[in-house]
Amino acid sequence: LPSGWAWLENGWVMAIVAVLLVVEIVADKVPALDSVNDIVQTVVRPTAGGIVFGSGTAAQTAAVSDPGAFAQSGQWIPVAVGVA
Numbered sequence: 001l002p003s004g005w006a007w008l009e010n011g012w013v014m015a016i017v018a019v020l021l022v023v024e025i026v027a028d029k030v031p032a033l034d035s036v037n038d039i040v041q042t043v044v045r046p047t048a049g050g051i052v053f054g055s056g057t058a059a060q061t062a063a064v065s066d067p068g069a070f071a072q073s074g075q076w077i078p079v080a081v082g083v084a
Contacts, residue, residue, distance in 0.1 A: 007055065 007013060027037040064070045 005055065 024037070027033040070076060
């Protein structure tokens with residue numbers, strides 16, 4: 001991962017994401033918990049999105065420097081298949 005996203009590789013982050021996944025799955029099955037979870041997530045989702053956006057703005061991503069060579073190499077085929 002680029003340096004701006006390196007924090008996602010931390011074991012603590014992975015554990016927190018796993019716990020949040022379990023909470024989301026369990027809360028989704030119980031109507032009362034689902035409503036409370038939706039209220040809490042109304043605040044959490046934009047905050048988490050802002051944190052991820054902020055960490056990604058400094059990240060450098062790979063770019064195609066020579067579009068002709070990229071087209072001839074066939075590396076675009078998996079992208080096209082994924083989009084289709």
